[in-house]
Amino acid sequence: xxxxxxxxxxxxxxxxxxxxxxxxxxxxxxxxxxxxxxxxxxxxxxxxxxxxxxxxxxxxxxxxxxxxxxxxxxxxxxxxxxxxxxxxxxxxxxxxxxxxxxxxxxxxxxxxxxxxxxxxxxxxxxxxxxxxxxxxxxxxxxxxxxxxxxxxxxxxxxxxxxxxxxxxxxxxxxxxxxxxxxxxxxxxxxxxxxxxxxxxxxxxxxxxxxxxxxxxxxxxxxxxxxxxxxxxxxxxxxxxxxx
Amino acid sequence: xxxxxxxxxxxxxxxxxxxxxxxxxxxxxxxxxxxxxxxxxxxxxxxxxxxxxxxxxxxxxxxxxxxxxxxxxxxxxxxxxxxxxxxxxxxxxxxxxxxxxxxxxxxxxxxxxxxxxxxxxxxxxxxxxxxxxxxxxxxxxxxxxxxxxxxxxxxxxxxxxxxxxxxxxxxxxxxxxxxxxxxxxxxxxxxxxxxxxxxxxxxxxxxxxxxxxxxxxxxxxxxxxxxxxxxxxxxxxxxxxxxxxxxxxxxxxxxxxxxxxxxxxxxxxxxxxxxxxxxxxxxxxxxxxxxxxxxxxxxxxxxxxxxxxxxxxxxxxxxxxxxxxxxxxxxxxxxxxxxxxxxxxxxxxxxxxxxxxxxxxxxxxxxxxxxxxxxxxxxxxxxxxxxxxxxxxxxxxxxxxxxxxxxxxxxxxxxxxxxxxxxxxxxxxxxxxxxxxxxxxxxxxxxxxxxxxxxxxxxxxxxxxxxxxxxxxxxxxxxxxxxxxxxxxxxxxxxxxxxxxxxxxxxxxxxxxxxxxxxxxxxxxxxxxxxxxxxxxxxxxxxxxxxxxxxxxxxxxxxxxxxxxxxxxxxxxxxxxxxxxxxxxxxxxxxxxxxxxxxxxxxxxxxxxxxxxxxxxxxxxxx
Numbered sequence: 001x002x003x004x005x006x007x008x009x010x011x012x013x014x015x016x017x018x019x020x021x022x023x024x025x026x027x028x029x030x031x032x033x034x035x036x037x038x039x040x041x042x043x044x045x046x047x048x049x050x051x052x053x054x055x056x057x058x059x060x061x062x063x064x065x066x067x068x069x070x071x072x073x074x075x076x077x078x079x080x081x082x083x084x085x086x087x088x089x090x091x092x093x094x095x096x097x098x099x100x101x102x103x104x105x106x107x108x109x110x111x112x113x114x115x116x117x118x119x120x121x122x123x124x125x126x127x128x129x130x131x132x133x134x135x136x137x138x139x140x141x142x143x144x145x146x147x148x149x150x151x152x153x154x155x156x157x158x159x160x161x162x163x164x165x166x167x168x169x170x171x172x173x174x175x176x177x178x179x180x181x182x183x184x185x186x187x188x189x190x191x192x193x194x195x196x197x198x199x200x201x202x203x204x205x206x207x208x209x210x211x212x213x214x215x216x217x218x219x220x221x222x223x224x225x226x227x228x229x230x231x232x233x234x235x236x237x238x239x240x241x242x243x
Numbered sequence: 244x245x246x247x248x249x250x251x252x253x254x255x256x257x258x259x260x261x262x263x264x265x266x267x268x269x270x271x272x273x274x275x276x277x278x279x280x281x282x283x284x285x286x287x288x289x290x291x292x293x294x295x296x297x298x299x300x301x302x303x304x305x306x307x308x309x310x311x312x313x314x315x316x317x318x319x320x321x322x323x324x325x326x327x328x329x330x331x332x333x334x335x336x337x338x339x340x341x342x343x344x345x346x347x348x349x350x351x352x353x354x355x356x357x358x359x360x361x362x363x364x365x366x367x368x369x370x371x372x373x374x375x376x377x378x379x380x381x382x383x384x385x386x387x388x389x390x391x392x393x394x395x396x397x398x399x400x401x402x403x404x405x406x407x408x409x410x411x412x413x414x415x416x417x418x419x420x421x422x423x424x425x426x427x428x429x430x431x432x433x434x435x436x437x438x439x440x441x442x443x444x445x446x447x448x449x450x451x452x453x454x455x456x457x458x459x460x461x462x463x464x465x466x467x468x469x470x471x472x473x474x475x476x477x478x479x480x481x482x483x484x485x486x487x488x489x490x491x492x493x494x495x496x497x498x499x500x501x502x503x504x505x506x507x508x509x510x511x512x513x514x515x516x517x518x519x520x521x522x523x524x525x526x527x528x529x530x531x532x533x534x535x536x537x538x539x540x541x542x543x544x545x546x547x548x549x550x551x552x553x554x555x556x557x558x559x560x561x562x563x564x565x566x567x568x569x570x571x572x573x574x575x576x577x578x579x580x581x582x583x584x585x586x587x588x589x590x591x592x593x594x595x596x597x598x599x600x601x602x603x604x605x606x607x608x609x610x611x612x613x614x615x616x617x618x619x620x621x622x623x624x625x626x627x628x629x630x631x632x633x634x635x636x637x638x639x640x641x642x643x644x645x646x647x648x649x650x651x652x653x654x655x656x657x658x659x660x661x662x663x664x665x666x667x668x669x670x671x672x673x674x675x676x677x678x679x680x681x682x683x684x685x686x687x688x689x690x691x692x693x694x695x696x697x698x699x700x701x702x703x704x705x706x707x708x709x710x711x712x713x714x715x716x717x718x719x720x721x722x723x724x725x726x727x728x729x730x731x732x733x734x735x736x737x738x739x740x741x742x743x744x745x746x747x748x749x750x751x752x753x754x755x756x757x758x759x760x761x762x763x764x765x766x767x768x769x770x771x772x773x774x775x776x777x778x779x780x781x782x783x784x785x786x787x788x789x790x791x792x793x794x795x796x797x798x799x800x801x802x803x804x805x806x807x808x809x810x811x812x813x814x815x816x817x818x819x820x821x822x823x824x825x826x827x828x829x830x831x832x833x834x835x836x837x838x839x840x841x842x843x844x845x846x847x848x849x850x851x852x853x854x855x856x857x858x859x860x861x862x863x864x865x866x
Contacts, residue, residue, distance in 0.1 A: 011782070027487020027602065039735035043786030044779025048284070050453040053493045053598060055381065056287040072601050095424050096783045103401070106285065106392075114393045115348030124345055125357035131350050135375065138350060138382060142286055177348065 003075065004083040005033050009045070009097050017085065018042070030070040030086060031059050034098070046097035054208060057143030061098055062087045067145040067206040089148040091157075102144055108163050111191065115174055116182040130178045137173035137217060139209045140166065146203035146213060152196050163192035165203035165213045172217035175224065189225045194218070245695050247419075247428040252278040252398075253678040254671070255418060255433035257405045257460065260288030261380070262643025262663035262670070263439035264387035265340075267397050269671025270437075275678055277397045278431055280420060282404050282440075282455045286388045289441050289453060289644075290663070293380030294496035294594065296362055296372025297664070298657035299337040303354055304361040308369040310334040311860065317658060318853075318861045319522065320366040320552050321651025322815040323830055324473065327853040328629035329649040329666070337661035340668065341373050349386040351375055363501040366552040366655040368526065368866070377496045377592045383660060403429065405459065406791055407694035408436060408467040408639065409686035415467055415639040417686045419694040423788065426781025428695060432685055434678025437632075437640040437670050438464055438625060439663075443477075443799045445792075447618035447750070448742035451483055451494040457792035458799030460645030464625045465798055469634040471836040472647045472848075474623035474799075475807035476816045478654055479751045481556035483617025486572040490602045492617040495577065495595060497656045499612075500549040502591055503538045504579040506560070507611065508568040514575075515548035518559040523551055525864045538582065554653045554816045557616040561751055564615070574615030580608055616751055620659060622650045622816065623803065626835065632670035638677055642670035648833075652815025701734075701777035701790035731776035734789040740768060741796055749804045754821045758808040765804065769797050801843060806834040809845045 001024045006017045020037045031049055038045045047070075049059040054072040061070050063086055064078070070086065078084055092100040118124075146165040152158050163171075171184050171192070188194045201214045211217075228234070254270040256263045259281035267279045281288070300313040314334040318325055345351065345359065351373050352360040361370040375382040391397050402423040409417040415436045420429050440460030444452025465471055482495040500506075508514045519527050527548050528534035534547035549556065560575045570576050579588055585608035589596050592607070599605045599612060624647035625634050632640045643663040650658065748761025772794060777787035812826035813819050832847040853861075860866070 025488055028489045029602070032489045038785065039733075039739075043733065043735060043777070044784045046783035046785060050283055050287045050455065051289070051292050052453060053292065053490075054601070055378070055594065056291045056453075058284065058287050074602070099424075099783055101424070102284070106401070109389070110392050114389055117346045117348070123342065123358060126350075126353055127357045128353040131353065134350050135352075138375075138385065139378065141291070141381065174348070177350065180348070 001080065003080055005037070006083055006085045007034065007037065007045070007098065008087040009042075011096050012094050019083070024075055028075045030063055030068070030073045030075065030084070033075060034070065034086065046095065046099045048099050055141060057141030060089055060143045060145050060148065062089060062148075067149050069143055069145070069208050072208060089144070091148045091150075091154045092144070104159055105142070105144055105147065105166065108167050109170065111187070112167060112171055112174070113182040113184050113187065115177065115180055118179045118181055124179055126178050133216060134173050134177050136211055137169040139211055140169060141209060142166065143208060145206045145208065149202045149206045151200065151202065158193070158196065161193045162196045165197075165218065167192060168194065168197070168221060169211060169213055169217040172221050175221065185224050185228050188221060189229065194222055194225060197222070244692055245428060245699065247430050247691070247695070249430050249432060250278055251432045252276045253434045254278075254437065254674045255431045255435070256280065256437045256439060256671075257418065257463070258282070258288070258439035258441060258643070258645070259285055259399065260439065260441055260643065260663070261290040261383055261387060261660060262645075262667040263288075263437070264384065264391050265664050265667025266437050266439055266642055266671035266674070268387065268391050268394065269668040270675040271394045271397050273672055273675035275396070275675035278400060278433065279391070279397055280400045280403050280405055280431070282402070282459070284401050285392075285399055286384055288384065289456060290380045290384040290660070292451065292494060293383070293660050294377040294494065295364055295498040295501060296374030296379045296657050297337070297341055297383065297660035298364070298367060298371050298655065299341040299373055299661055300334065300371060301338050301341065301359060301361060301373065303358040304370040308371060310338070312368050312866060313337075313371065314857070315861050315866065316367050317655060320653050320655040322653060324651030324815070324833060324850065326629055326648035326651075326851055327857065328851060331857070332629055332669075333649060333658070333662060333665050336665045340661065340664035344383060344386050344664075347386050347390045349382050351382070362498060363546070363550060364656045365497055365500070365550045365556065367657065372501070372657040374498070376590070377498050377594050380660065400429070404788065404791070405463065406698045408463050409690055409694065410467055410636075411684045411687060413468065414637040414684065416684045419691065419698060421698060424783055426784065426787075428698065430686065430691055432683065434681065434683050435638045435640060435674040437642060437674050438645050439641070439643045439667065439670070440645045442621040442644045443796070443803070444618045444621070446741060446745045446796045446800045448746045449483065449492040450618040451480060451492055452618065458795045459792070460641060461624055461802070462795035462798040464634055464636070464639065464641065465802065465836070465838050467636050467639060468838055469636045469639060470626040471802055472623060472626040472833050473651065474802045474836050475810050475834055476622035476652050477618060477803065478553060478620040478622060478816050479557045479616040480619035481553055481560055481616055482577055482614040483619075484603065485570070485574040485613050485615040487603060493598070493602070494617065494619065495612060495614050496592070497553070499577060499579050499592060499595060502579065503582040504549065504577055505547070505582065506549050506556070507576040507578055508563045509570060510568055512568075514563055514568070515551065515556065515559055518555060518562075519548050519551065520555060527551065552653055552655065557751060558818060560615055570613045572613050574613045576611040577614045578611035580610060620644060620654055622652065622654055623647050623806070630669070631673040632666055633673060638681070640670045640674045642666040652817060698791065700773075701775055701787055702781070704776070732771050732774040734775045734777070734786055734793055737768065737771060737775060737793055738789060738796075741765075741793070741800065744768065745800055749800070749807055752818045752820055753807055754819060755808060755811070756821075758804055762801065762804045762808065765797060765801050769801075772797065802836040805843060805845050806836055809834055809847070
C-alpha cells in the first residue's frame, strides 16, 4: 500500500512542504516513514531521534498539527487516503527541516535549585506511598511537547517570564521529595512565573507519559506559592516580626 | 585550511550517557576543567533505555546477599573470561555508587521497610537490582545530568560528534569534532581523554540500539593505536519485540521474567526446562512446581530457568524457532498475564504495557507477548586497566560499554548500569590525575589538518586521496578511478548492506565459513566507503554524519568478525556451530584486536590469574 506524506523542509528563511509517496509496511510509525524517505529520497533530511521506543523524547513533532512523538505514532491511526503532514514544533526556533533548537529548556533547568539531601545516619528511609507522586514527575522524558503546546510559550512567547510545564513538574518533583531541603517557591513565583499558567491543561493532554502535569504538579505548586506569600496570618506575622 | 574553534580543557569526556556523565562528575570533583561532548541532546543517550535495574549487593530484600556472591555470579555469567579485578572492584563498589545516586536525588522503588527495593534478574543469585519500575536508566541519567549541570567546571557540548582523536607521540592530546546543528568544526585540546561512547548495535539490523551506537569509541581508540579486547562477544538480548516489523528488535525488559514471566513455545510448553546448563543446574528449578514456589517467595526455592543468563535464553528461543515450535512471527511467547495481576503489571512494567499497547495493539495484562533475540550490548571494547580505566594509549581512558573486560563472554542484566557508575567514576578520577600530573601538549597543526580533511571528505566531489580506515598511520590510498560522480555511493544503502552482512555472517550463531565470507564481504564494502557522497550542506546533515559513522562501524565489525573467527569454540554469547563445545585452552585466553603497521591483528592473551581463595569460591557448586 502506498500513502502520501508531507514533510516541512528547509531553514527559517526558506521553508517548504515536500510531498513523498511511500510504501507502507505493517505497524509502521511516522518516524519509520521519515527514515524511509531519508534513506531513499532525501539523504540530508534533518530529523532528531534516538530510542525509537518512546523513552528518550527526542523525536517530538507536529503530526497534522498535533503534538506527537513520531516514534509512537502509527500511520494506521490516520485514514489511508489522507496526506499526513509532519512539521517541527512551533514554539522553539527551527534549525532545519524537522529539527528544533531546544537549548532554551536546558538553560531553564540549570536555574532550578538542585536536590539538597537531608544528611542522616544510615540509609535513607522513604516509603513507597511518599514517593509515588515524585516518581510520576520523574517519568518525564523531556520531549518538550508540553512546552510546545503551552500557550504562554507558544502564542505569547513569554520564555523570559515563564519556565513552562516541564519545569513546573521538575520543581514539583524536588519540592515534594521527602528528603529534599531546597527552597524553590520564591523562584517559582518570580523568575519562573507560575502565576502565568491559567490551567488550560493543554500540557497534560499533550504528555506522552500521561503525567497529570496540571492537577498533580502545577496546582499544588500554585497553592504553595499562595500559602507562602498570600496567607493573611502569615503576612501579618511577617509584618510584625519585620521579615 | 578550514576554520575551527578551539576549546581547552583538562579532561575531555566523549559521550554523555551514564558512564560519561559519571566520569565528568568525578573529574570535576578532582578539580579538573571538563568538556563533556554528547552526540545527542543531553539525557537522550542509551542509558535511558536501560529498563530493569542496577545491580548492587545491598542486601535489602535478601540479607544473605553480599559483594562476594555478586562477584561469583558475574564471573560465572562471563563464562570465566571476565577480568577478575574489574569484577571484584565492580561488586565491591556498586552499592556505594547506588547509595550515592540516592543522595543526589534519585528515587528508587521502596521495600516495605522504606529501603531501596531490589528485583530478581537473570544470573543473579538473590534479588539484587535496584530499580524504578521499568525505567531505571531514565532515573539514573536524569539524576546524573541534573547533578552534572550544576557543577561549575563542566561544560556540555550537545549534538557534537568526535571524528578523530588527536595524538602527540603515543599520547592522546585532544580531538576533532563537528557540531551537528551547524556543521562547524571544533578542536578540543585536552590533558586527557575519556571514551564513553557506548556500543556498536547499529552494525546489526535487528537491534535495540539507536542511531548513535556505531562503535565510535571502539574505532577512535583503535585508530589511536589502542588494544581492543573480547570483541567476539556481542550480547543478543533474548527478548526483543518481533512484531510488527517496524519495531522488530525493540527491547522487552528482562524485568518481565524477573517478575515471574515465563517463556512458552507454540505447543504450550514451558521450554526453558530443557535448556539448563550443568554449571547452573544446582541453582535452577527442575520442574514447574519448583519454579512456581519461587514465585510465591518460598524460602530456599530454586530460581526458574527463564532467569538463566541471557546467552542461554537467547539460544534456547532460537532453537525452538528453528525446530518449528516458534510463535507465528518467529519468536517465543512471553507470558506475564497469567502470572501477575493487571494492577501489578501496570505498576511494575508500565513502559512495557504502553509499548505493546501503542506499537503492537496488544494488552500484556491479558495476552502473551511475542519475543525473540535482538542485538543489545557489546561485551567487547577498549582494553582498560581495572584500577585506572586507562587504555593502552597514554592519556586515553575508557568507561561503560565502550570499555571491556568486566563482562567477559556474557554480561548479566543489571551489571551495565553498575559498571558505568563504578568505572565511570574511576575513569574520571584517573583521567583528572593524569591531566594534573602531565603538562599539556597542543595537537600538531598537521595532525589537525589531516583530521579535518577526513571529516569533510564526503563532501568532496574531486577526491584524489583516500583514507585507509584500517590503520591510522597507514598510507593513504590513491584511487583516481573512484571519484567519478556517477559512482557515488549512498551511505544509507551501504549501511543496509553492512547490517545484512553482520546479521547473516556474525549473528547469534556462527561458523568459520560464514565468518570468513562475512570478513571478505566487509573488506569489499570497506573499499566502497571512499565513494560515499554526502548530498546537501553542512548544517544538520544526517547523510554526512552516517558517512563518517560507517567508517567506525566497518572497523568494529571487522574486529568483531576476526576475533570471532579465532575463537574456535562456543562460549557465552559466542556460538560456533562448527565448534559447539568449550575449548579448555581457549577458556584461558582473551582475544586482543591490535592495530599495527601491517593492519589489524588478533592475538591471544592469557587471563589475569585469580587468587586461589576467590577461584575456589567461584567454583563451588552452591553458595
